[in-house]
Amino acid sequence: MLHHRFPSWLRFGTVAACVSAPICLTATQAPAEGLAPILQRPADASVLKRMPASRDLMTFRGENSSAAWPVFLNRNEAAQITTLQLGLLNTVSALPEGSVLKVAINGRPLSSLPIKSPDRMTPVAVKIPTGVLVPGFNAVQVDVTMTHRVDCSVKATFELWTSLDPAQTGFVLPRQMQAAGKSLDDLAGEPLAAEGTTRIHVRLAGDPDPVLLSRAGDLVGALAARAHLLRPVVDVGPEPGNGPGFDIVMDGSDAAADRRVGQEAGLTLERDPASNRLTVVANATDETGFSATIEALRRSSDRPAEGSAQGLQALATQSAGVAVDDRSISFADLGIHSVTFTGRHLTRTLGVTLPRDFYPSNYGMARLYIDGARAEGLAPSSALVFRVNGALVSSLPLGAGSPDHFDHALLNLPLKFFRPGYNAIEIEGTTPTASDEQCTVSSASTQPRLTIADTSELVMPHLARMQTAPQIAAMLENDREQDGDRDIYLTSGDPAAAGVGLTLVANMATQDGAGRIRFNLDQPVASDKPGIVIGASASLPEMLARPLRSEFKRADVTDDSTVGEPAGSLGRGKTQVSTPLEALHATAMGGSAWLRRNGFFFSGLEDNHVILPVHDDSLLLADVTTQDDSRRIAGIELPRFSDRQDRWLVVTGSSTDAIASANAALIANNHWRDLAGEAVAYDPKADGLKRVEPTQLSYVIPRTVALTDVQPILGGIVSSNILLSVSVLMVLLCLLGLSTHTLLNILGKRSR
Known part of the structure; x- marks a missing residue:
């Protein structure tokens, strides 16, 4: 007999799942032959408060899967919303009698729905009892269980899927209710885009100005951290924004008193009566006033988010995972x-x-x-x-x-x-x-x-503490205690590149808090302070394009040369072995590869660096250095120690428009937290993210070292540099043998 420990809410009862339709079925009841579907018509998409998730994140695969999304509701919404709508579609392989979708909000089970919509998207409504929703973040939990129609093998479970349509899934708002946030606390409740992102439009007239763009970066980061925004995507342009999201205006002279709905921290909140779109206006026009606004926002962002315990847990899980240390x-x-x-x-x-x-x-x-x-x-x-x-x-x-x-x-x-x-x-x-x-x-x-x-x-x-490089995740953090600004270089001053830079700033702020930002519109040179470089691959300076060629190659390159490619191009063909030394090196690497395939591992000999294929639509990120700090003794690589001052994070692609489009898809599909390693290539069409883990680490010298960290750090350095360790051991053995031989000679002479 199977005994188990699990909460009683997993045993769902019969709860009504109906809206104002002629026929209303109970949630656990399958429609009889000839009956109308559970809903006669879907709710208007304009009155749905969407989930913060893209279609990929709302697709449940396999026999048993689940997801929880945090949805922010203001006080009026939490009090008046009574219905959650789901747009349901599933594979034809799912057996209706053995497949079910269960819904819970803030830990309270609400409905158990049959999965039987293989031919079209079916809107289904779930009634929400009074008192379930709270102001702030609420957790919408969906658990899916499916059974295959005809195949009981483990392999067949990979054919099972159920998808929720983001356009037809969300809380149903009363028609008279629209987004009505009046404070920065309600900013996370502004309407989401179809792919579940928070769209922010920064109004900047003319070509981006580095000073104004730096201010916009500070404000975007501070607002994202204050409102706990999920997956913010920023674009730049002179005209007002449209659709879901909100605007940011950097010039306080554009404030309109008749549209004002709130004011705090040196910011004015306006709402357009025609489009109902919110605009956040920075009132300050000088550097002193603007700095005071940013400082006030950063102080208030330290306050914890509001919502149910389950909603706050879902917020932490969706944004970057739960911190464990x-x-x-x-x-x-x-x-x-x-x-x-x-x-x-x-x-x-x-x-x-x-x-x-x-x-x-x-x-x-x-x-x-x-x-x-x-x-x-x-x-x-x-x-x-x-x-x-x-x-x-x-x-x-x-x-x-x-x-x-x-x-x-x-x-x-x-x-x-x-x-x-x-x-x-x-x-x-x-x-x-x-x-x-x-x-x-x-x-x-x-x-x-x-x-x-x-x-x-x-x-x-x-956990031992010592930062290593290259590491994209560390380059994408905001160190609020760092001295000076975080520099972002745009190789071209077009709005698309500026939007990518502001999007990076907003997502870094949601993870680590807002930091100080400085935008530069000049080509970076070797003497510049290292930072983040954003631009098309052909516009990258040669000092950065050169190390990138070892990371990426074009997927369609089959020839043995790169003749005719731009100086900054990342295209890379097959390399030719042209000298006896290169031939010897290739033979040695082939031998080490054979040893690895047969179970032998020598980290000092391996050269298994993966080269990532790229397409015209790909987004590329890499942590690179412009300096060759490798040191060798008798051909043996020594560990590298640095202060991390020469490292650059390069964000590139075939064009700035392609970078912006792929970056928005990466954030919508929640891959921001997956950015790690030395280099990453993201294909938005296939939603495929591939990375290269570092093969040669540099050790960043820490400011302070705990005694408990010394042994694990030294052990790790030794294990990562096998050839050096073996060489040192051989030298020590030789010294020991020499000293023993000398000692024996001395003792032998004395005995005579």
Whole structure:
């Protein structure tokens, strides 16, 4: 018998799911033959308060998946909204009798809906009882369970999907109610774009001015941090914005008294009566007044966000994962609720954020303590598999002979597989049984096969602190204690590039708080202070384009040369071996590759640097240096130590318009937190993000070093530089042998 620990809300009752339609079905009741659908017509998209998610983030794959979105409601909305609408579409492979979608808001179960809309998007409404919604952030939790029609294999579970249409999913606002925020506290409640982003339009007349653009960067960052905006995307132009989102005006002389709805911190809030679009106007016209406004916003941004406990948890999970540093945290606090699974293939992901100066190496283990149970009769191959950032690190057998119950079953996750910033700990369970081979409705088991309780815990050990480079995640952080401004260089002063720069600033602020920004519209040169460079690949200075050619190559390049490419182009063909020395090096690298393929690993010999293919629509990011600080002794690479002052973050693509479009897609699909490693290529058409992990690390000299960090840091440096360690050991052995030989000679002479 399977015993399990999970909250009672997982057992959904019958709750009505209807709107003002002629026929209203209960939430657990499937429509009889010939009956009308649950909703006769969808709500007007203009009166829907959308979820902060794109279509990709609202697609549920596999037999069992879930998602939670934080939605900000002002006080009037929280008091008057009574309906949540879902636009439902699913694969034809899903069995209607065994597939269900469950909805909960702020932890309260509301509805259990049949999944039976394979031919068209079907709008379904869920009634919200009074008192469920609160002012601030509310969590909308959706859990999907699906069963395949004809195939009971684990492979068939990858064919199952259910999608919610962002345009037809959201809270239904009363028609007389429109966005009516009157303060900065309500800024997160402004309407979202169709892809779930917060669109911000900065009104700047004429060509971007570096001083005015720097002020706009400070204001955008401060507002994003103050309002806890999710996925902000910024564009620049002289005309007023349109559609969902809000405007920012840098010149207070444009303020209109008849449109004013609020005023605070040196800012005036206006609302256009025709479009109902909000405008935030900076009243200050001189540097002193503007600095006072930014300082007031930064002080107020330190206040915690408002909302339900579940809503604030969803906010943390959606933005960057839950911060974990030298402590234990339960699955419930990580946003993973207890799950009782009846299928064959379960997937869950824990998102955790580690400090940006976290030093990953083999000095310790993160520990997972799993609570739960398994059913009898699982196939011998059944197991729970655990991955960290895609790397398989541990497993827990579930077949015959394994425990029926897990009471804090321990699994170790080596710290070397973690990285600074966001980390994904993936849990994958396979639970096939002998009855799956029959694959009939009568043989399909409805009994739980696996339970994972939300009392399971992740325990992090002491984390050594020393920043390494290259590391994109560290370059995209705002250090509020740093001296001076964060420099952003635009290689072309067009509005598209300025919008990309402001978008980066806004998203950095939502993660780390607002920092000081300085925009530069001149081509960066070697003597400039390193920072972020944004521009088309052909416009990049050669000092930055040169190191980038080792990271990227065009996907359609098949020839052996780059003749005719622009000086800053990232195109790269195959390299020719032209000298005996290069031929010898190629032979050595081929030999080391053969050793690695056959199980031998020598980090000092490896040259497995992946070159990322790029397309005309790709967005490229790379952490590069313009200086060659490599040092060798007798051909052996020495560890690199630096103060990080020579590193640049390059954001590029085929054109500034392509960069802006791909950057908006990357943010909409929540890939901002996945930016890590040495270089990244993002293909917006395939929503594919590929990265290159650093192969040669530089160690950033810390300001202070704790004694507890010395041993793990030294051990990590030694393990990452095998050839150097072996060479030092050989030298020490030679010295020991020489000294022993000398000592024996001396003692031998004395004895005579």
